[in-house]
Amino acid sequence: MLGKLGVFEPVVHATGAAILDVYELTVGYNGTTALDRVTFHLNVGERVAVVGPNGAGKSTLFKVIAGVLEPTSGDVRVAGCSPRGHICIAYVPQRNDVDWMFPVTVEDVVMMGRFGRLGLFRRPGRQDRAVVRECLGIVGLAELAKRQISELSGGQQQRMFIARALAQESTLMLMDEPLTGLDMPAQERILALLDVLRMQGVTVMVATHDLNQAADYFDRVMLLNHRLLGIGTSAEVFTTAHLRDAYGGQLRLVETGDGLLALNDTCCGHG
C-alpha cells in the first residue's frame, strides 16, 4: 500500500490515439441507470459542450472519465489507457459543491494541482511556486493570490479552478457547469480562457445549460439524457426531434422562418 504513496508514475500518452474513447459506457446507481451505453470519441485539443436536462448524467459522465467513479459496464480510455493511470485529467467542480469557507487561499488551491507530481514527504519547491504564479497570471488572478477563497466573486472562483487545472498540467479538462450563475462579463472571460487552453492543446468538455453558448463557442456539442442523443455540430445535434427527446416539456421550441429557436432550458438549478 505504501508503495502507492510515492511519486505517481503516469502512463505515457500513446501518440495518434484519440484523447478520449468512451465505449458502451453504462453506469447504474441503486437500480437506476445514470448512463446508458454511451459511446463517443474526442480528439486532442477539441472543445465539446455537454448539454442535457438536470439529472441527465453529465456529472456522472465526467466523474467516470476522471476515474473517480467506476463504470458498471463498458470502457473508458484516456489516451489509450484507463483514467486511473493518469494524473493529467482535471475535474472542475460545480461551485455549489465547494466549501468556500475552508481555510485556504487562492494560491493554496492552485498549488494543490501540483501535489500529484510531488509524492510523499516532498513539499512544493521553488519551481512549483513559479508554476502556480504563472497559472494565476494566465487566468488574471495574480493580484488575489493571498485572498481566502470566499473573498472571490463567482467568476474568479471558476478561474481559480482553471488555474489549478493548468498547474496540474492537465491535458483533459472536465468543467461541470462553470458558467451557471455568472454574469455575462464573467462568462466571457471564461470563454476567452477556453481559447488559451486550446492553444495549449488541452481538450475541454464543458457541461452547460446554455444551448446558444454551446452552439456558438464549441467545436462540437453533445446532447445527453442518460443515453447519448447526438454528438456533432450544433446544426446536426440540436434538431427538434433530439431536443424533444432530451428535454420533453422542459424546453420551449419555436419554429421560425430561419429554422428552430430554442427559447430556454427552463431550469437552471444545479444538477
Add this chain to the structure above:
Amino acid sequence: MAPLLEILVAPLRYPFMVRGIVAAILVGIVCALVGTYMVLRGMAFLGDALAHSILPGIAVGYIVSGGGRGPIFWWGLGTGILTALGIGALGKGAQVKEDTAIGIIFSGMFALGIALISTMRSYAVDLSHFLFGDVLGVSPSDLWLTAGLAVLVSVIVFVFYKEFLVLAFDSTLAETLRFPSGFLHYLLMVLIALTIVVALQTVGIALMVAMLTTPAATAYLLTKRMAPMMGIAALIGAVSGIVGLYLSYYVSVASGAAIVLVCTGIFLLALLFSPRRGIVRGWLQSRG
C-alpha cells in the same frame, strides 16, 4: 517571593501537578492537530461517538488487570482502532443512514462498557475517572506513553499534511491526483482513535469532543489558512490545559471540566471578537 510568582509556582511543588500539566499540554496539542481535520470535515459527532465506543475495551482492560493503567490503555486503544475502522466502513452499507448507524453503535458500546464496569465493586469512582478524566493521577510511565503517542500522531499529521489537506477540501481532486483516498481515510480514523486514547486520562470520554473540536473551531475563526489554523489550535489547546489545571488547583473544580471550560471561554471570545469572522465585527459592519 512576589505573590504572583508564588501563585504560579506553588502548584508546581507537587510532582503530580507537574505531570498533569505536561500531559494536558501534550493532549491539548495532539487533539488540536487531529481536531483541525475533524472540524473541517464535519466529524465532531463521529469523534464523540468514537470516544464513547471505547468504554467496553477500557472495562475489559480494567477487569482483567484489576485496575492497572497499562492494560486499560492498550485495551482502549485496540477497541478504538477497531471501532474507527468499523465506522469508516459503515458509510458503504445502505440499510440506515450513516449518522443513525453511528448513533446506534456508539450508544450500544457505551452501555456495554457501563454494564461491564458495574460488575466491579468500586465502580462509581472508577467510572467517573473514565468519563471525566483523572489528569492528576498521571504516573511517570503514563506520561512517557502519552508523549510517545503524541509524537507519533504529530509526525503522521506532518508527513501526510498535503494529502489530508486535499482530501478534506476536495475529495474528487484527491481521486484525480490518484492519492490512495481509502487508505488516507482509514489512517485519519486511526489517528482520531489514537488521539482519543491519548486524551482519555486528561479529559475523559464525556468531554473528549470538546478537546477535539473547540480549539480547532476557535482557530478556524481566526485564520484563513490551514497550517496556521493547526498552530493556533495547538496553542489554544496547550494554554487551556495549563490555565485549566491552575484553576482546578485554586478553585477546586474537576480538572477535566476546568480545561474544557477554559477552551469554551476562548472560543466565545473568538466568536465575538475575531477580526475575520467575529460577531462584533459583523455588527459594526452592518451599521456601516
